[in-house]
Amino acid sequence: MSAAELEPGFIGDRYRLERLIARGGMAEVWLGHDTFLDRQVAIKVLKRHIARDETAIERFRREALACAGLNHPNIVAVYDSFAHNGFQVVVMQYVQGKSLRDLLDKKKKLTPALSIMMGSAIAAALDATHRHGYIHRDVKPGNILVRPDGHFLLADFGIAKAMTPAEGSDLTNDNIMMGTAKYLSPEIVRGKPLDGRADLYSLGLVLYECLSGKVPFLSDNDADTALARLQREPTDLAHLRPTLSPRLVRVVHKLLARNPDHRYQTGEATRLALLEALHDERDDETTITPPTGQRVVLERRSSPSRPVERTSRPSVARGSLGDVFRSTTTRLLLATLILTGLVITAVLRTRDPDNIAIPAETVVDAPASVATGPATIVAINSFDPNGDDGVENEELIGALVDKNPQSAWATSCYADKFFGAKARVGVLVTLSGASTGLLRVNFGNGPVGAEIFGATSLPPSSFDGWGAPLANDYRTRGEIVKFSVTTPVTHLLIVLTEIGTSGACSSTNPYQGRINEVAFIPA
Numbered sequence: 001m002s003a004a005e006l007e008p009g010f011i012g013d014r015y016r017l018e019r020l021i022a023r024g025g026m027a028e029v030w031l032g033h034d035t036f037l038d039r040q041v042a043i044k045v046l047k048r049h050i051a052r053d054e055t056a057i058e059r060f061r062r063e064a065l066a067c068a069g070l071n072h073p074n075i076v077a078v079y080d081s082f083a084h085n086g087f088q089v090v091v092m093q094y095v096q097g098k099s100l101r102d103l104l105d106k107k108k109k110l111t112p113a114l115s116i117m118m119g120s121a122i123a124a125a126l127d128a129t130h131r132h133g134y135i136h137r138d139v140k141p142g143n144i145l146v147r148p149d150g151h152f153l154l155a156d157f158g159i160a161k162a163m164t165p166a167e168g169s170d171l172t173n174d175n176i177m178m179g180t181a182k183y184l185s186p187e188i189v190r191g192k193p194l195d196g197r198a199d200l201y202s203l204g205l206v207l208y209e210c211l212s213g214k215v216p217f218l219s220d221n222d223a224d225t226a227l228a229r230l231q232r233e234p235t236d237l238a239h240l241r242p243t244l245s246p247r248l249v250r251v252v253h254k255l256l257a258r259n260p261d262h263r264y265q266t267g268e269a270t271r272l273a274l275l276e277a278l279h280d281e282r283d284d285e286t287t288i289t290p291p292t293g294q295r296v297v298l299e300r301r302s303s304p305s306r307p308v309e310r311t312s313r314p315s316v317a318r319g320s321l322g323d324v325f326r327s328t329t330t331r332l333l334l335a336t337l338i339l340t341g342l343v344i345t346a347v348l349r350t351r352d353p354d355n356i357a358i359p360a361e362t363v364v365d366a367p368a369s370v371a372t373g374p375a376t377i378v379a380i381n382s383f384d385p386n387g388d389d390g391v392e393n394e395e396l397i398g399a400l401v402d403k404n405p406q407s408a409w410a411t412s413c414y415a416d417k418f419f420g421a422k423a424r425v426g427v428l429v430t431l432s433g434a435s436t437g438l439l440r441v442n443f444g445n446g447p448v449g450a451e452i453f454g455a456t457s458l459p460p461s462s463f464d465g466w467g468a469p470l471a472n473d474y475r476t477r478g479e480i481v482k483f484s485v486t487t488p489v490t491h492l493l494i495v496l497t498e499i500g501t502s503g504a505c506s507s508t509n510p511y512q513g514r515i516n517e518v519a520f521i522p523a
Helices: 054-068 100-107 112-131 186-190 197-212 222-231 246-255 267-278 328-344 394-401
Strands: 015-023 027-034 039-046 078-084 087-093 144-146 152-154 377-383 425-443 448-455 471-475 480-498 514-522
Touching (some): 015 039, 100 144, 100 197, 112 267, 197 246, 246 267, 394 514, 480 514
Antiparallel strands (some): 015 027, 027 039, 425 480, 425 514, 448 471
């Protein structure tokens, strides 16, 4: 019998079933209403044929027990657990959301900054779990949720294990591998005693996948996949994605140490290491270094499907918008808020019954930064909120600040000089602090129409949010234009409203915008 045979109505004397919203192999989830507290809830119901298994019932019950004692913003909350007419029921908080697995299936890999924010959130959740005396044992993308506001949560404690279980209370033994083969720690594979560091290894595998687009160990079957981590080290992340900061690469590989003693020892230590990597200024000895006097922040995105003109590739440091401010607290807050805005458009309702997110929280704008000296450009990114992925040829963006006028960033090629339905494409420039001055833009071709917008705190995630332009110009050919910025701003948005033809494009899509250099001259 399926839980779907339950009809809308009351269960547990207080919960009203409204509709079935998700179905998995072991359980189904209903959208419900708590009539006592007048709130929406997610009601997870163990399928009846599985509920005949006493071990499955006990695991289901223990998931509720493990979660009920945890009160953490990055852990899904559990309200209630009971039996109803042969069904085992757990009541949880509910909100529309999406699993990290869904996000990776669509995006393949994430930006370094978003990966760091995910990792730090789940590390915090694991730290709370471990301090509460439990090991999760199933940290994987399918059990990590992202809310529409970009908030990450750890879910599904169905195979969580107490670190010091009472005699006879554990439902498994050390010779049985519990979890998902691709994300198991070496000690789980070996059947060794476990502690929280096993979960941190699994988090390292999730981070590796987010950054590289694939898991480091994958074979033809689960057994070979599990054993692979005992036989070799993962491929160096720096080889798979050379634009990653060395510090971030070191953090991930430390989490993936075979010997638990060589990993970070707590979730909190992991969280702090990841946040330090968020504003990594890179090692001076690396070949991927910023131009003299510049700290350039870039995040590599997917390559465009349409042709672009490729000239010399700049050598730039890539990290996150967290490098904008020298104050660590302000820097991390800004990065979190910007990532929140970017994630909102990517998140849809979850269809995974094991993943229920909690209600959204209010996001407060980051305070404007104050430059400790003359303001400089510390971050530059393409800005394409009307496109599919929010960016436009991001891998070329470093050409704008490499002090080489022969290199260029270019838009994709379009059939319409006004970008068709997209209407415009932009470049987001972030300064080290609020400042006035001149924004110098070297346009590579023409005719070109451009508008300049400014913001002092969190940069809006859409064109409409920027308000009235600070300046605008139109040139019939490519040339250097200086835009006067008379109001102190921290973020400047260069918006191309019209572009000319380009020899790099086809006759079908002949229009392309090109910018050779961008510089800011403080007043």
